[in-house]
Amino acid sequence: MWEYTDKLKDHFFNPRNVGEVEEPDGIGEVGSLACGDALKLTFKLDKNGKIADAKFKTFGCASAIGTSSVLTEMIKGLTLDEAAKVTNKDIADYLGGLPEQKMHCSVMGREALEAAIENYRSGGKKKHELEGTIVCTCFGVTDKEIERVIIENDLTTVEEVTNYCKAGGGCGGCQGEIEKIIEKIQGDKVKEVPVSAPRHTGRMTNIQKIQLIQQTINEQIRPALRAHGGNIELIDVEGNKVLVAFRGMCAQCRLTEFTMKDVVEVKLKEFVSKDLFVEEDKESAQEPHNHRE
Amino acid sequence: MKTVYFDNNATTKVAEEVLEEIRPLFCDLYGNPSSMHTFGGQIGRRIRQAREQVASLLGCDPSEIVFTGCGTESDNTAIKGALAAAPNKRTVITTRVEHPAVLTVCRDLENHGYTVIELSVDKQGRLDMAELEENLDDDTALVTIMYANNETGTVFPVEEIAELVKSKGAVFHTDAVQAVGKIPLNLPKNNIDLLSLSGHKLHAPKGVGVLYVRKGTRLSSFMLGGHQEAGRRAGTENVPGIVGLGKACELAAENLETENSKVKALRDMLEKQILEKCPDCRVNGDPENRLPNTTNISFEYIEGEAILLMLDKYGICASSGSACTSGSLEPSHVLRAMGVPFTAAHGSIRFSLSRYNTEEEVDYTIEKLPPIINQLRELSPFVTK
Numbered sequence: 216m217w218e219y220t221d222k223l224k225d226h227f228f229n230p231r232n233v234g235e236v237e238e239p240d241g242i243g244e245v246g247s248l249a250c251g252d253a254l255k256l257t258f259k260l261d262k263n264g265k266i267a268d269a270k271f272k273t274f275g276c277a278s279a280i281g282t283s284s285v286l287t288e289m290i291k292g293l294t295l296d297e298a299a300k301v302t303n304k305d306i307a308d309y310l311g312g313l314p315e316q317k318m319h320c321s322v323m324g325r326e327a328l329e330a331a332i333e334n335y336r337s338g339g340k341k342k343h344e345l346e347g348t349i350v351c352t353c354f355g356v357t358d359k360e361i362e363r364v365i366i367e368n369d370l371t372t373v374e375e376v377t378n379y380c381k382a383g384g385g386c387g388g389c390q391g392e393i394e395k396i397i398e399k400i401q402g403d404k405v406k407e408v409p410v411s412a413p414r415h416t417g418r419m420t421n422i423q424k425i426q427l428i429q430q431t432i433n434e435q436i437r438p439a440l441r442a443h444g445g446n447i448e449l450i451d452v453e454g455n456k457v458l459v460a461f462r463g464m465c466a467q468c469r470l471t472e473f474t475m476k477d478v479v480e481v482k483l484k485e486f487v488s489k490d491l492f493v494e495e496d497k498e499s500a501q502e503p504h505n506h507r508e
Numbered sequence: 509m510k511t512v513y514f515d516n517n518a519t520t521k522v523a524e525e526v527l528e529e530i531r532p533l534f535c536d537l538y539g540n541p542s543s544m545h546t547f548g549g550q551i552g553r554r555i556r557q558a559r560e561q562v563a564s565l566l567g568c569d570p571s572e573i574v575f576t577g578c579g580t581e582s583d584n585t586a587i588k589g590a591l592a593a594a595p596n597k598r599t600v601i602t603t604r605v606e607h608p609a610v611l612t613v614c615r616d617l618e619n620h621g622y623t624v625i626e627l628s629v630d631k632q633g634r635l636d637m638a639e640l641e642e643n644l645d646d647d648t649a650l651v652t653i654m655y656a657n658n659e660t661g662t663v664f665p666v667e668e669i670a671e672l673v674k675s676k677g678a679v680f681h682t683d684a685v686q687a688v689g690k691i692p693l694n695l696p697k698n699n700i701d702l703l704s705l706s707g708h709k710l711h712a713p714k715g716v717g718v719l720y721v722r723k724g725t726r727l728s729s730f731m732l733g734g735h736q737e738a739g740r741r742a743g744t745e746n747v748p749g750i751v752g753l754g755k756a757c758e759l760a761a762e763n764l765e766t767e768n769s770k771v772k773a774l775r776d777m778l779e780k781q782i783l784e785k786c787p788d789c790r791v792n793g794d795p796e797n798r799l800p801n802t803t804n805i806s807f808e809y810i811e812g813e814a815i816l817l818m819l820d821k822y823g824i825c826a827s828s829g830s831a832c833t834s835g836s837l838e839p840s841h842v843l844r845a846m847g848v849p850f851t852a853a854h855g856s857i858r859f860s861l862s863r864y865n866t867e868e869e870v871d872y873t874i875e876k877l878p879p880i881i882n883q884l885r886e887l888s889p890f891v892t893k
Contacts, residue, residue, distance in 0.1 A: 217813075227817065233887055248890060249850040251811065251831040251839065255889040272889035276813035276832035280887060317832075354837070377837070384837035433619040446618065462623070 220311035223281040230280055232270045232287035242339075243331030246323055250354055250381065252279040256327040258290070260335075266290050266298060271327075278317040282306055286324040295332050301325060302367050303379070318379045322364060350392050353385025361393060365400050373397070388439035391482075424487065425452050431486040432459070436479055447479070450496040457483060460496045509823040512869045514778075516709075517658050517686055517802060517860035518827055522752070523711040529755040530713070530748040541745055542736070551747055558754025562718055565688070565757040566703070568695040574719045574740045575750050579685040579706030580609040582719040583652075585730040585741070586681040586702040587613050590650045591622070592728035594679065597649035601678075603627045603635060604845035605659075610652055610683050611841075623647070632794040633662040633846050640669065644676040651680050655687035655703075659829055659842040659858055660793030661802030663691065670699035679725065685709055689760035690767050690799050701725040707749060711862075712756035716749030766863050772800035775861050778870045779803040785878045792848055792856060801861040804829070806843075806852035809891050810884040815857055818880040824873055829856040851890070 219227070239257035246253030252275030261267035269287040273280050286306055290298045303321040307313045313321055334340075347359030364370060364379040373393050377384040383393050398405055419427065432449055440447055446462035459479060480493045513521070539548030541555055556570070563570040576582045587610065591600070602614045604626045614624045625643050627635055635653070644651070651673045656663045666682050673680040681702035687693065689710035695703070702725060707716040721727055721740070733742030782805055783789050792804040807815065812828030819826060829840030831854060838844070839853040848856070859873075885891045 227814070228821065230887060244889070248809075248854070251837065251850075251854050253889055272887060274809065274888045274890055275811050276830070277817045278832075279811070280814060381837050429619075437618070448621070448623075 217278070217314050217317065219277060219281070219314070222285075223278060223310045223313070226281040226284040226310075227277040230271075230284040232268075232284065233272065234270045235272065236268050236270045240339075241331035241335030243327040243329065243334060245326045245330055246274070247355075248274065251275065252320065252323060254279070254283050254323055254327045256283070256286070256331045258331055258335075260295075263294075265292055265294050275320070275323075276317075278313055278320045279323065282310065282313070282320045282324045283327075285309055286328060290328065295335065298328060299332055301328060303364070304368055315375075315378050318368070319381050322380050350396070351382035351385065351389045354381040356380050356382035358396060361396050362400060365397060371397060371401050371405050386439060386441075391435070419488075421452075427487045428452060428457060428483060428491075431482055432479075435482045435486060439478065455488070455490045455492060457491055457493045458496045459493060512822075512824045512865075512872060514859040514861060514865065514869075514873070515825040515827050516862040517661075517858065519708045519714065520711045520862055521864055522708075522713050523756060523759055525759060526712055526752045526755045530752045533748040533751060538747075541747065542734070554751050555745060555747065558750045561754035561758045565761045566693055566695050566720060567697075568720060569723065571738075572695075572720055572723055574721055574737050575745065575753075576717040576719055576741055577715060577743075577746070578717045579683070579704050579709070580717075581730075582704035582706070582717045583607075583609040583681075583683055584613055585719055586704060586727070587617075587650065587652055589727040589730050590679045590681065590702065590725075591617070593726035594649040597647050597678075599623045599625065599645070599647040599649060601625045601627065601640065601643055601648060601651045601653075603629065603653055605629055605633060605657055605662075605842045606652070606654055607658055607683055607685070610654065614652070627653075629845050631847055633657060633660050633792070633842070634794050634797075635664055635669075637665070637668065637672070641672060644673065644678065646677075648673075648676060648678040651678055653680075653682060655682045655684035655693075656691070656799050657793070657842060658686045659840055660804045660846075661686070661799035661860075662794040663687065663797040663799060665797075666700065667698040670701075674699040686799060686802075689757075689764070690801055692764060695720065695722070702727070707753040707756060710756050710760050712753040713749050716746050716753045718753065763863050768800045771861050771863055771865070774865055774867065774870050775801055775803055775859070777867070778859060778861075778873065779805065781870075781874045782877060785874065786881045790852060792843060792846065792852075802858065803860075804856055804858045806848065807855040807857065807881050807884075808851050809888045810855045810881065812855050812857055814884055815855065815880060818884070819873075819876070822872075822876045824876065827858050827860075829858065830854045 236257040236259045240260045241258050243256040255272045258266050258269040269290050271283040271287050273283040289309055303325040306321040306324045345357050347357035350356060350358050350361055360380055361376060361382050368379055370376055370379060373383050373390050376382055376393050383390045429449055432447060437447055448460045450458040450460050483491045537551060539551050541548060541552040543549060559570040559573045562573050600614055600617055600622055602610060618624050627639055629635055653664055653669055655666050670680045679701045682700055683704045685704060685706045688705040701722045703720040705718045708714040729740055731742045736742055736745055788808040790806050792806055812830030813832035816826060816828050829843050831837050831839045843853040843856055
């Protein structure tokens with residue numbers, strides 16, 4: 216059971232400002248049914264350019280509903296410049312805190328507010344658009360959004376990024392990329408890199424090398440392939456040649472060459488040794504019991 | 509406030525009769541059954557009796573019962589123990605809708621060089637026997653398929669599956685944690701080799717489980733140490749848990765009829781009225797082959813955690829397959845495997861009843877639930893009215 220503050224529970228059980236403002240000046244819609252939460256925020260300005268009324272409609276859990284309700288209260292009476300400065304942290308603080316895994320609800324609130332302001336400033340024409348390039352395909356999160364939650368909330372781990380914007384919380388295939396974004400922004404602050412195996416320097420015995428290859432496949436490669444219905448098996452290691460077999464969807468995939476070169480080899484070079492190269496064990500892939508969809 | 513407990517697939521109340529049975533075992537009869545003195549040794553008789561009670565419910569021989577620490581331990585022991593005893597075979601077959609106690613173990617096997625095949629299910633959560641048959645071959649060491657699904661209550665044709673698996677020479681394990689005590693089982697009549705059950709799902713205390721091991725099934729020990737459980741599960745016996753589970757099995761046998769008449773009638777009443785009073789609802793699972801106590805209903809366009817918290821305010825306990833309740837960001841793997849659309853998966857609620865539930869509780873829930881659904885739908889941007 217989640218530890219929600221009394222303030223959040225109050226806003227969940229007695230939500231304020233539910234609905235849609237009539238003839239709104241700004242409309243912000245973020246999230247989707249697939250993602251598990253969505254928020255539609257509408258506001259109307261008074262003659263001085265301050266937010267006179269704001270209403271919300273939310274699909275989501277108790278904290279999504281509670282943060283939406285609180286957001287409408289927070290922004291009433293603010294000018295749009297003032298409202299644009301509201302961060303997800305402000306929303307969470309106003310509630311007396313949110314459980315770590317629910318921080319993405321506060322981010323959704325801030326995103327909806329931003330989208331609504333953008334919509335107003337473009338004369339009601341502009342709908343919320345994603346900025347940057349998609350990193351997390353499961354939840355449609357871009358690099359810009361990830362950078363922003365890292366900076367605004369001083370995040371240093373992939374798990375935190377997932378809690379704040381969901382990125383990396385589906386198949387997990389983008390966790391390496393998220394890690395790189397964290398390193399780029401936080402630099403020295405990142406002392407340990409939790410999802411990675413330690414990079415091996417110096418000489419390894421054959422057994423150590425094979426074990427590290429297996430570990431890298433298990434931790435760094437298989438999860439991403441599994442998420443797309445495939446799998447990988449380590450067949451053999453001969454010197455620097457790593458023989459693998461692809462299973463399931465990967466075996467039939469036309470992009471097998473691409474997958475091998477780009478994912479497996481890059482990862483093995485990164486985590487084990489830059490001298491490694493990968494080959495697919497064709498014979499094994501053609502055996503019927505290994506070749507299923 | 510009164511608690512209305514409709515979450516019996518999560519855990520159950522310890523039966524009063526069970527509590528009475530185990531009360532003396534804490535401060536008076538606390539001996540170790542392995543001791544040489546009478547004070548400890550007399551406890552061995554209580555364990556023997558419990559073993560007979562469990563065997564009687566399952567219709568098997570007492571020597572085929574191994575007491576464990578929980579259902580998860582039984583599953584781990586069965587899977588890893590059966591594979592260790594068949595080192596030449598490297599394929600395991602399971603389903604996409606197993607409990608994590610089986611699915612996580614199977615997926616981990618891939619890291620140890622096993623090929624794991626996860627069978628799919630259809631929209632009602634049913635397996636395709638032809639798919640199982642296609643995948644069974646000489647390399648199949650183990651097939652592990654649950655008796656009944658914990659989320660939807662769908663009951664699988666386990667006897668038929670067991671026969672097919674046996675004909676191909678593989679070992680068959682079933683996680684029957686949700687089935688035992690709810691539907692009749694008769695082990696000697698079928699070909700199940702290994703079966704897991706858990707005490708706290710049938711009104712015994714938490715912390716005790718059973719692994720049924722058919723005579724002649726090859727199984728390597730999982731927990732090593734002393735000679736307890738004929739060397740198949742080392743560790744000093746959880747005497748109160750084991751004795752409690754024995755008593756609970758005796759009660760389950762007596763109440764099997766109630767479970768399939770009274771409990772089923774209450775479940776049907778709850779389900780029927782919810783469907784009547786709340787628009788845009790659907791039942792998840794196989795209506796033909798289902799546990800008598802379980803219903804899983806999706807309320808479209810709203811989210812499960814929000815429903816649970818509103819029910820909680822009225823003391824009504826249920827559970828949900830939504831992403832938010834699991835701590836993960838994706839809705840239940842069972843509903844996704846069944847292809848339940850996102851509009852419905854996030855808003856799924858499971859009600860699971862027991863013989864302790866009453867008609868008044870059902871009426872109370874039917875009174876409280878529809879306004880909650882309406883209130884949340886008024887908040888939802890996906891409902892336009």
